[in-house]
Amino acid sequence: MxxxxxxxxxxxxxxxxxxxxxxxxxxxxxxxxxxxxxxxxxxxxxxxxxxxxxxxxxxxxxxxxxxxxxxxxxGSCERCATAIPPERLAVLPHARFCVPCQRRQG
Structure with missing residues (x-):
């Protein structure tokens, strides 16, 4: 339930x-x-x-x-497919990457 x-x-x-x-x-x-x-x-x-x-x-x-x-x-990272934290999506609703992947994307 x-x-x-x-x-x-x-x-x-x-x-x-x-x-x-x-x-x-x-x-x-x-x-x-x-x-x-x-x-x-x-x-x-x-x-x-x-x-x-x-x-x-x-x-x-x-x-x-x-x-x-x-x-x-x-809500899934386009690079590693992990869930993007809800806090990140609340601040940046169009986020495509999790923080570690975004840093690497640079």
Whole structure:
């Protein structure tokens, strides 16, 4: 019975995470749309380009995390396949590697 309750809690946690990541993905998509609108101000071009690059990177990370959730691979290190600690995922929900592998990835 304890295993069933734990599995149900894990499923609820993943559903909440999926909803949170989806909301963030939508917000970042809207931000990217705003950033790519040409304001005609050449003084903002460099800053705008940096913001666009950062937003695209964030969208990629969020999309990858959502895909891993859908495929049932979320929370497992892509290099060594061990479980990524929940504390790491709480801080960095799009983490692809455990800390030791991330350090080696460098």
């Amino acid at each position: 304890g295993t069933d309750i734990r599995a149900e809690r894990d499923q609820q946690r993943l559903a909440q995470l999926r909803a949170s990541l989806s909301t963030e993905f939508e917000a970042q998509s809207a931000r990217l749309t705003e950033l790519t609108a040409d304001t005609g101000d050449p003084g903002e071009a460099h800053t705008r380009a940096a913001l666009i690059a950062a937003t695209r990177q964030s969208l990629g990370q969020l999309g990858d995390a959502l895909r891993r959730i859908a495929e049932g691979r979320y």
